[in-house]
Amino acid sequence: MDQNELIRRLSGEYPYRVLMIDDDPLQRLLIEEILEPPQYHLTYAPGGQDGLDWLCRAEFDVVLTDRRMPGMDGDEFCRRVRSDLGLAVQPILMITGSTAAEDLMGGLSSGADDLLRKPYHPMELRARVQAAVHRKRITDQLDSTESTLFALARMVEAKDENTGDHCSRLAHKAVLLGLELGLSTAELMALRRGGVLHDIGKLGIPDAILLKPGHLTPEEWVVMREHTTIGHQLVSQLKSMRLTAPIIRHHHERWDGSGYPDGLAGESIPLLARVFQLVDIHDALISPRPYKEGMSAEQASAILADEAERGWRDPYMTRRFLDLVRRRPELASMSTPQADPANDDLGVRLYASMTRRN
Structure with missing residues (x-):
């Protein structure tokens, strides 16, 4: 482990918490090989409802979801995350095999932040995930800072x-x-x-x-x-x-x-x-x-x-x-x-x- 990686791990940058939603075991194995520990901590959900359940009980830096799945597809999953769970800033990266413009627009309009087309290069997947993690953690820090300011202001009022x-x-x-x-x-x-x-x-x-x-x-x-x-x-x-x-x-x-x-x-x-x-x-x-x-x-x-x-x-x-x-x-x-x-x-x-x- 080099010094830069050690500093990143000690500072809390690692691991990146990733929730993967896909019904295809082969796709899961592929992403497990690309997003390896200790930099990534991968949680697997075989379907959209399982993914929603995970988001109700744990926090993730980024969600990877396939678009075509039986039962609840990726579009419906995204809509449920935004509306039912109220997670407006949760980064969601949707993976799709479609190249049709209407399918791509459908994924984005349903609430996905980014789309990745199959087949993709491993370096592209890692880059997209890291960019999403970076945005999420900055947002989390901002939320924490603002909430602390608001709480302190209410302490002044309570005096x-x-x-x-x-x-x-x-x-x-x-x-x-x-x-x-x-x-x-x-x-x-x-x-x-x-x-x-x-x-x-x-x-x-x-x-x-x-x-x-x-x-x-x-x-x-x-x-x-x-x-x-x-x-x-x-x-x-x-x-x-x-x-x-x-x-x-x-x-x-x-x-x-x-x-x-x-x-x-x-x-x-x-x-x-x-x-x-x-x-x-x-x-x-x-x-x-x-x-x-x-x-x-x-x-x-x-x-x-x-x-x-x-x-x-x-x-x-x-x-x-x-x-x-x-x-x-x-x-x-x-x-x-x-x-x-x-x-x-x-x-x-x-x-x-x-x-x-x-």
Whole structure:
């Protein structure tokens, strides 16, 4: 074993976990010869249903499936993986003997990520598998990083016993406003993430200031305001947070330039930050606290309208938001929508596992 291979194995790169689905024993023997241990760990399933069962109880870097199989064929298997199991990013490499364009398109449209035609060269199979493994492991690392950030953000929220499910409410309401404004899917996802992550920088604020029951001194406010730049630094290196990072940094800017941290004014404030801050302020106004009662929807709307007139808020965005509040009374509700377990849970399950008491 050379030094590079030793380093790869010690770093956890090996083995590549491969699930092979094929009813042909000869094809199995062929792939076993090509994908040899210790670099590959091959699990065999003789049919589509067996493959689904394996995916329910184990994780794999890549799935190899034949297209033509009795019972459940490769196309149906792919559809079931994507829909029934909800594994949207599981790499699937489909192997087919067909060269017909409609068959190839059928395999891709059913959910396969890549197609390999028989007969294939062993080096081509290994190259395709390694490329799929690389994508899968990068995705896994990204998912782990994001989930940890979301869980940490919920720990910040949990320090204040009075905020309740503030983060989850903001994630939900910000998306509703984004839909009203016709924002793109990527922008809606950024707003949803911003709902949870907007105050993550408070991890760097001393508890003596963060949890102080009375008013902060001018010196303490200087420290408190650093949470926007701290949060931005925590997430800005993640490409998936490209649209969310400006929300975290700029959701306390004001239309007239009197906000922080950068004193941006007007349309120089990122659009998503202007959208998000309206939802954030509105939720804070209607939420009860030990030192105040929650305002009615009418009172909160009046304050936002006044702040827009004073030059603190984007006047157009404020009008759109207040119109939405009039049409959607649930925006003034303190209830939290149930999370969809098939989607990104924004750290709910990870945070729950970190704080669960036996």
